Amino acid sequence: MEFATYDGVADFLDVAGNLYESDPVRHTIALTVLRQLETAAPSDSRKPLLITIHNGDTTIGAAFRTSRWPIGVSGVPEHAIADLVEFLVDGGHGIVGVNGPQPEADRFAELWMSATGQTSTLGMAQRLYRLDSLKPPSVAGEWRSATEDDVPLLVRWRHGFIEDAHMPTADPDWAEGQLRRDLAAGGMHGIWSVSGEPVSYASASLPSSGMSRVSSVYTPRERRGHGYGSAVTATVSQWALDNGASDVVLFTDLSNPTSNAIYQKIGYVPVLDAVDYRFQ
Secondary structure (H helix, E strand, C coil): CEEEECCCHHHHHHHHHHHHHCCCCCCHHHHHHHHHHHHHCCCHHHCCEEEEEEECCEEEEEEEECCCCCEECCCCCHHHHHHHHHHHHHCCCCCCEEEEEHHHHHHHHHHHHHHHCCCEEEEEEEEEEEECCCCCCCCCCEEEECCHHHHHHHHHHHHHHHHHCCCCCCCHHHHHHHHHHHHHHCCEEEEEEECCEEEEEEEECCCECCEEEEEEEECCHHHCCCCHHHHHHHHHHHHHHHCCCCEEEEEEECCCHHHHHHHHHCCEEEEEEEEEEEEC
């Protein structure tokens, strides 16, 4: 088994792209993050770690890590996890955690702790859902697409989402820049409003390989319990379908039964369970 690393996302996707595109639902994070990085020109401090795994002339796996985030192993077959861990340890690559489908992420965490002596904490147990048949709820209010004028509000709400999800806090300037770039590129950022006042938010990525991922669904605490999150999620999901997505997906926190039930009510069905471990 051989490994290769890459200086640029475009070169990496030339080799790993077919693997990820063969199952865009399973590899939703890889496709959405890497396509964003392909045009973002990250600084050296945010240079991603990009790895492909080969058996002779055949590419059998791929993994990536960006900035301070866990390594994504959705593209690594379980039988290659041990060799990947050995490659990372021998190369001195710092890994803060692992994210991916549960069997592969569990195996990586187990072997990483054995090899390094580190411990792990479960950041989040997740479930990946795919939209089957959209069933928009009947909720007071209306939606609109966010504009540049909404960026300060959406940055605050995205930080609220990150805090609720116990995710690493992003640099405010970088988070704002990313949001502005995504708006300029045509990504959907939907706002649900009641009497002209914004009450909820969700985003959907531009379809890539026929897949769009809904994320950052957030309603301020004082506005929860009225169905606004369901309404805005349904709206951006419809936008994704209208813009060419055949697969619309989202992740939920398995510890939150409310959100899992809500998304199923509007037409999402479970695909797989995933986990996010952080190493100490």
